[in-house]
Amino acid sequence: IDVFWSIIWHFLMAIHNLCLLLLSGLSTSVFALLLYTCAPWPSSVHPGRSEPLDLHLGMFLPTLLNQATPEQMDRFFMPAWNLEIIGTYARLRWATVKLCTHLRGLETTATYDPSTQEFVLNSPTITSIKWWPGALGKTSNHAVVLAQLYTQGKCHGLHAFIVQLRDMDTHIPLPGIDVGDIGPKFGFSEVDNGFLKLDNVRIPRENMLMKYAKVEPDGSYLKPPSAKLTYGTMVFIRSLIVGQSAFSLAKACTIAIRYSTVRHQSEIQPEPQILDYQTQQYKLFPLLATAYAFTFVGQYMSQIYHRITGDINQGDFNELPELHALSAGLKAFTTWTTNSGIEVCRMSCGGHGYSCSSALPDIYAEFTPTCTYEGENTVMMLQTARYLLKSYKQAKAGQQLSGIVSYLNEMEQRQVQAHPASARPTVVDINDLSNLVECYKQRAATLVDLAARSIQQELQKRRSQEDAWNNSAIDLVRASDAHCHFVVVKLFTEKLSEIGDTAIHAVVSNLALLYALHGITQSSGDFLQAGLLTVPQMLQISVRIKELLCQLRPNAVALVDAFDFHDKKLKSVLGRYDGNVYENLFDWARRSPLNATEVHESFHKYLKPLRSKL
Ligand SMILES: CCCCCCC/C=C/C(=O)SCCNC(=O)CCNC(=O)[C@H](O)C(C)(C)COP(=O)(O)OP(=O)(O)OC[C@H]1O[C@@H](n2cnc3c(N)ncnc32)[C@H](O)[C@@H]1OP(=O)(O)O
Numbered sequence: 001i002d003v004f005w006s007i008i009w010h011f012l013m014a015i016h017n018l019c020l021l022l023l024s025g026l027s028t029s030v031f032a033l034l035l036y037t038c039a040p041w042p043s044s045v046h047p048g049r050s051e052p053l054d055l056h057l058g059m060f061l062p063t064l065l066n067q068a069t070p071e072q073m074d075r076f077f078m079p080a081w082n083l084e085i086i087g088t089y090a091r092l093r094w095a096t097v098k099l100c101t102h103l104r105g106l107e108t109t110a111t112y113d114p115s116t117q118e119f120v121l122n123s124p125t126i127t128s129i130k131w132w133p134g135a136l137g138k139t140s141n142h143a144v145v146l147a148q149l150y151t152q153g154k155c156h157g158l159h160a161f162i163v164q165l166r167d168m169d170t171h172i173p174l175p176g177i178d179v180g181d182i183g184p185k186f187g188f189s190e191v192d193n194g195f196l197k198l199d200n201v202r203i204p205r206e207n208m209l210m211k212y213a214k215v216e217p218d219g220s221y222l223k224p225p226s227a228k229l230t231y232g233t234m235v236f237i238r239s240l241i242v243g244q245s246a247f248s249l250a251k252a253c254t255i256a257i258r259y260s261t262v263r264h265q266s267e268i269q270p271e272p273q274i275l276d277y278q279t280q281q282y283k284l285f286p287l288l289a290t291a292y293a294f295t296f297v298g299q300y301m302s303q304i305y306h307r308i309t310g311d312i313n314q315g316d317f318n319e320l321p322e323l324h325a326l327s328a329g330l331k332a333f334t335t336w337t338t339n340s341g342i343e344v345c346r347m348s349c350g351g352h353g354y355s356c357s358s359a360l361p362d363i364y365a366e367f368t369p370t371c372t373y374e375g376e377n378t379v380m381m382l383q384t385a386r387y388l389l390k391s392y393k394q395a396k397a398g399q400q401l402s403g404i405v406s407y408l409n410e411m412e413q414r415q416v417q418a419h420p421a422s423a424r425p426t427v428v429d430i431n432d433l434s435n436l437v438e439c440y441k442q443r444a445a446t447l448v449d450l451a452a453r454s455i456q457q458e459l460q461k462r463r464s465q466e467d468a469w470n471n472s473a474i475d476l477v478r479a480s481d482a483h484c485h486f487v488v489v490k491l492f493t494e495k496l497s498e499i500g501d502t503a504i505h506a507v508v509s510n511l512a513l514l515y516a517l518h519g520i521t522q523s524s525g526d527f528l529q530a531g532l533l534t535v536p537q538m539l540q541i542s543v544r545i546k547e548l549l550c551q552l553r554p555n556a557v558a559l560v561d562a563f564d565f566h567d568k569k570l571k572s573v574l575g576r577y578d579g580n581v582y583e584n585l586f587d588w589a590r591r592s593p594l595n596a597t598e599v600h601e602s603f604h605k606y607l608k609p610l611r612s613k614l
């Protein structure tokens with residue numbers, strides 16, 4: 001049924017985008033957009049393709065879709081789709097103390113030369129060398145390079161350029177291009193993350209991605225309708241990463257929960273499955289609930305991304321700030337939680353979790369950089385905080401906010417309680433999800449208010465805006481975190497109304513309740529301080545969580561089976577669908593390269609000569 005609706009959804013999105021293109025009078029790109037829109041995730045379109053090529057499909061093609069004109073789509077999209085052009089996305093400069101997080105500070109320049117109608121690209125300093133782009137080192141023959149655009153003697157800020165890096169026949173780097181691999185990393189050993197230095201590299205004028213901003217042949221510059229459109233691809237990838245968090249956490253939970261039913265370990269006879277231990281359930285079931293929550297949030301992000309980019313294509317930029325704030329905050333919120341969650345799953349498998357046979361080390365090593373790439377998480381949380389604070393000020397000034405931050409409108413009516421102990425708690429019934437959503441909402445509002453007050457106090461001490469912001473950054477990140485948590489609980493709760501089957505509804509409701517209550521216990525201080533809950537209610541919540549663990553236990557395996565990972569995708573001996581773990585573990589160990597011979601060559605080389613000397 002899911003596959004059916006997914007096909008229908010992508011079909012409708014394709015029609016929707018097709019209509020947008022036709023309405024806006026574009027004659028080309030239709031096939032390209034259909035092709036890409038119908039492909040929800042690159043690896044599922046090209047199964048079995050290598051990671052560098054997934055990066056090419058995941059980063060290079062969306063950039064084209066976001067920033068290329070129809071003519072540029074004609075030139076680049078199909079060759080890229082057919083892997084004639086293999087691209088990377090080089091936004092970064094060398095990671096120095098000057099921070100490549102700070103995109104506006106990028107030093108690479110693209111200077112327009114009207115006499116030849118070319119841009120001349122340069123990385124003038126050691127710190128301007130592009131560093132990290134995936135597949136840049138050895139695989140790519142093209143890159144989308146972000147550089148400061150200079151024309152008619154003026155700098156117009158960051159713009160994107162397609163730069164050919166290597167000869168199409170010989171794959172040798174072109175003159176002026178110094179490109180290579182950056183060396184071994186924590187994971188992703190199969191990806192050639194690269195460096196790129198540009199020395200007077202000339203590219204045709206038509207290689208600047210000109211969907212929004214333009215440089216005319218004589219060098220005159222036409223501004224984009226919004227400067228923020230340069231960042232469009234980031235919003236897209238960050239939204240995708242939210243879904244990727246759900247996917248990775250779901251995989252880790254599947255392995256840990258399945259293995260926990262295979263593993264027996266106790267003095268009690270007959271030995272119980274380790275999943276019957278309350279502590280094991282407490283480690284894994286909240287994560288299972290989180291995997292479901294993030295799956296729904298990922299679906300939501302995909303929907304609003306498509307809706308709002310549709311509006312943007314029509315020239316309506318109203319919702320771009322909200323989309324940016326949501327995608328940045330949720331990217332950070334979901335990746336941080338998933339990152340630590342995968343590690344909990346690994347440890348919950350005991351010693352075998354450390355073995356690559358579990359697949360958990362690989363899942364972790366591949367997932368953990370999501371906390372850093374596409375915008376470092378703390379920096380992303382601060383971007384969300386910037387939007388929250390702006391909205392807060394607007395609400396204070398009497399403006400009616402719409403969208404997900406509309407709860408800040410209520411700040412004025414709702415007394416931020418000075419004496420929480422005497423106040424009436426917001427949560428009346430801890431089993432009522434709508435009560436809990438309200439509670440999370442008020443916690444977010446309270447923390448936004450606290451962060452705003454902190455900045456205000458700093459400013460009153462005559463600090464500069466920047467210092468006031470930095471001295472309040474912990475509060476700002478907490479406010480963003482609370483905002484994101486509210487969004488997740490709200491979306492999970494709303495999703496329940498879409499479930500028709502009563503039995504499934506009951507189980508998923510328990511998951512949603514566990515997610516909400518467990519989150520409260522993790523940040524109990526916030527809820528108590530704000531007077532949203534009382535101490536007796538906190539105790540009640542702890543008891544209710546234990547009941548929920550028992551209620552979820554019989555369905556735990558079915559709930560991970562529902563993620564529907566094929567053994568070939570999961571690649572985990574511990575997480576096998578048939579539960580036949582131990583025989584296969586033995587098999588797996590036998591296939592270790594060290595077991596290729598009974599006596600290892602090191603014996604003949606080193607130990608034997610040593611023994612003969614004795
Ligand atoms: C699952 C797919 C796997 C793919 C593999 C991925 C491989 C990895 C790839 C990469 O890592 S690519 C490199 C990624 N690099 C970054 O993401 C850099 C992060 N830095 C930034 O995004 C920005 O520099 C910044 C930190 C957001 C800058 O913030 P700042 O406020 O200083 O800057 P301005 O640039 O002046 O912004 C002003 C204005 O614009 C708004 N804004 C910022 N970003 C966006 C955006 N993406 N969309 C819309 N709007 C944006 C910002 O909020 C400000 O708005 P106002 O408050 O002034 O209205």
Ligand SMILES: Cc1cc2nc3c(=O)[nH]c(=O)nc-3n(C[C@H](O)[C@H](O)[C@H](O)COP(=O)(O)OP(=O)(O)OC[C@H]3O[C@@H](n4cnc5c(N)ncnc54)[C@H](O)[C@@H]3O)c2cc1C
Nearest residue numbers: 089090091092100101132133134369372373374375376378
């Ligand atoms: C596996 C991997 C793949 C990548 N692929 C690509 C790619 O394909 N293309 C590409 O262009 N790049 C890529 N990158 C680079 C990536 O985008 C950057 O590493 C990332 O944006 C973070 O920037 P940074 O390294 O400069 O970290 P920094 O910004 O130096 O962060 C270091 C620390 O400083 C803190 N910090 C920085 N700024 C602030 C601030 N304003 N306020 C508070 N704290 C701050 C951060 O929170 C963090 O704790 C990749 C990175 C990795 C690890």
